[in-house]
Amino acid sequence: MFFQSNGKILLSSEYLVLDGAKSIALPSKKTQELHVTKKTMDSIVWKSYDHNNNLWFEEIFKLKKNKLTYDGEKNIISEKLLKLFNHIHKFKDVSNSLGNQFITKLNFDRNWGLGTSSTFVNNLAKWAEINAYELLHSSFKGSGYDIACCDKNCPITYSNLNNSVSINEIKLNSLFRENVFLIYLGRKQNTQNSIKSYYNKSFNKTKSIQEINKVTDQIIDCQDLYELESLIELHESIISNILSTNPIQKSEFKDYKDGKIKSLGSWGGDFILATTRNNNLSYFKNKGFNTIFPLSDLVYIN
Secondary structure (H helix, E strand, O other): OEEEEEEEEEOOOOOHHHHOOOEEEEEEEEEEEEEEEEOOOOOEEEEEEOOOOOEEEEEEEEEEOOEEEEOOOOOHHHHHHHHHHHHHOOOOOHHHHOOEEEEEEEOOOOOOOOOHHHHHHHHHHHHHOOOHHHHHHOOOOOOOHHHHHOOOOOOEEEEEEOOEEEEEEOOOOOHHHHOEEEEEOOOOOOHHHHHHHHHOOOOOHHHHHHHHHHHHHHHHHOOOHHHHHHHHHHHHHHHHHHHOOOOHHHHOOOOOOOOOEEEOOOOOOOEEEEEOOOOOOHHHHHOOOOOEEEHHHHEOOO
C-alpha cells in the first residue's frame, strides 16, 4: 500500500491559528511517502528515510501481554509512534498489523519545518482509515492546519474555532509567484516548545484575532506589491507585540532595503518569506543563506 501527503507553509496567523484565527496555509509541492508491506515476522517494523535516502530512524514494535512495546532505548519518536498506534487501536486492531513493515520516505529536508510529523500522521491515518485530525491531536499539540494541507494542491484558508474546522480553497495574486521568495535560515524550531511558550503569553486574544483575520483577508485580496509589504509589516507588528519579540527584519535584516521580510511558522527559524522588487537575492546569499526558493517553486500558489 502506498500513501502520500503534502508538506506545508503557514503564510498568515502563526500562533493565533491555535486559537481559531483565520490563516492562509500553503500546501507544499514536497511530500512524504508511506509504504506498507506485509512481511512474515510477528512484529511491526518501522523505517524512516530522509530526502537523500538515508535511514534516519528505525524501530521494531512487538505485542507483549496485549500491549504494544519496543525493545530499543526509550526515545521521543518511538513514544510518539506508540501513542499513535494506541489511538489507532481504538478503531482498528493493531495486532492485525503485526508482520507489517512501514517505510516512510521524505522528499524534503526534514530540517526545513515543512511538516515531517504532520505528513507521516496523515499518511498513517489514511492507512488506518481514521480521522487524521484526531490522530494528530492524540500525540501532538497544534491547530491542524498542517493536516488540512496534506491533501490539497492549492492555497487554502484554515481555521479551527471551537473544534469546528473550516477550510476554503483560494487563489493568490500572481505577485506571490513573481516577487516572493522563501529563504531557509537553518535554525529548525521545536514547534511543540513554541506552542507552549505562546500559551504562556497574556494578551487580548479576541482583539488580536480580529486584527489578524482582517490582515489575512487583505493579503488574499492584495493586488499590489507595496500593499503586500505594508500588510507584512502590520502582520509582523501584531505577532511581535504578542510574543514580545522584535520582527526578524528589525532584529537581523534591518539593512535589507529591497523589500520586506516575514517570519513563518515558529518565529526564529526554519524559513522566512522575503519580497523583492528586482529579484536580486544576493543580500541573503552574502550572509550565507543559500537555500532560496521562489515561493511558487516550493508551494502551491494557484
